[in-house]
Amino acid sequence: MFHLSHLRYFYAVAQTRSIRKAAESLHVAQSAVSRQIKNLEEELGVPLFDRHPRGVRLTDAGQILAKYAQQTMLNLDRIRSEIDDLRALRRGTVKICTVEAGLIDILPQVIRDFRRRYPAVSVTLLTRGSQGVVDTILNDDADLGLAFNAPYHPDVEAVATQPQRLYAAVAPDHAIAGKKQVKLSELKAYPIALPDTSFGIRQLVDQIQQSAQLRIEPVLTTDSIQMLVSFARLGLGVAFLPFFAIKGEIRNERIAAVPLADHPARNANAEIIVHKGRQLPIPAEEFLDELKKALRLLK
Structure with missing residues (x-):
């Protein structure tokens, strides 16, 4: 036995x-x-x-x-x-893996509100590209994942999604800043920064290139969302970012965001993902409820 x-x-x-x-x-x-x-x-x-x-x-x-x-x-x-939980101790740890864009606004606010309610519960936060978020969830190294346009895996379940169109982010005085929308093909003449291939952003841009038979040579490739934001804000060229990565920059008029008109960019999502079939610990379930509420506000 x-x-x-x-x-x-x-x-x-x-x-x-x-x-x-x-x-x-x-x-x-x-x-x-x-x-x-x-x-x-x-x-x-x-x-x-x-x-x-x-x-x-x-x-x-x-x-x-x-x-x-x-x-x-x-x-x-x-x-x-x-x-x-039954003994009202509320101790434990919530383990989260997120794309870097989640660190800019959404997760700090959720963690703040969650910690006010459950001060005895700690939070472990890992940062990966969207592929890395999926891999971390599959390995059970995190309870919850926050990803942008996460690659499909049969053992990963999206428990909440929010449409997050992809934008061309530029400085406010950039030539395209006033446009209502723009196609990727119209941006070839400008310096472009892209994340590496582990990011959902890059996978979307590559899909557009393939369908439109384009080839973009980025002047900067990085594994940092913050570097992409800075690239756009400083007027170095065009970076491609979802709304939740740049909403603070837009609000403060440091960045202009022009929606990409190409089909894949119009149908992207921010997603909360979990390992399918895995029962979440109680603290993670309660954190998930808070995160779902915050995700619904990303419009």
Whole structure:
């Protein structure tokens, strides 16, 4: 019969690929970890790890058990969270992975309001491109993801979406600043800055290039949304950004934003995503409610 301690020790070794590191993370002796692994292997009748001088590797049987051990550990986290909730302790951590644009306005405000209500709950915030947000959610390294035009994956679910048209962002005195809308083909003559290919923005621009048979040579490629904002604000050329990345700059008249007329740019979305089928911890569910409200305001 499996004991939780067996699975906890096994999962620690599977994650660290080292009995010594697992023992350190569990604050127990290496011999205790080795004994638990041995007991588990005897009970199952198969080796779970291949031992080698640099550590351990999961066997095929170990990989099967690791999959179920991970789900068990996630379920245990929820049990603890729900028990804490019943006892009104409200402790825990919400783990969020977001595109950088989410850091500019929406998430700081949501975190502020959430922390006022639940001061004992901490927040861990990771920043990635849209592809990285999806990967982080799939790896269960975050509870919630905020992405722009996230790439499809069958195991990722969008629990809230808000249309976020893509804009050509420029300085207020730029030649295109007064236009009602503009096509990508009309911007080829201007210096252009693009994010790298892990960003939903870049994937949209690449779709437009492909459908319109265009080829844009950016003068700047970056993994920073803030750099794209600065590029536009300082009059260096054209950057492509969603509204929630630049609404403060527009409000303060530091940037002019012209909607892109090309079809893919008109149908982009900001999305809150989760790992399909995963039960969220209670603090993450309550944070999700706050984030959904904030997303609906992005118009």
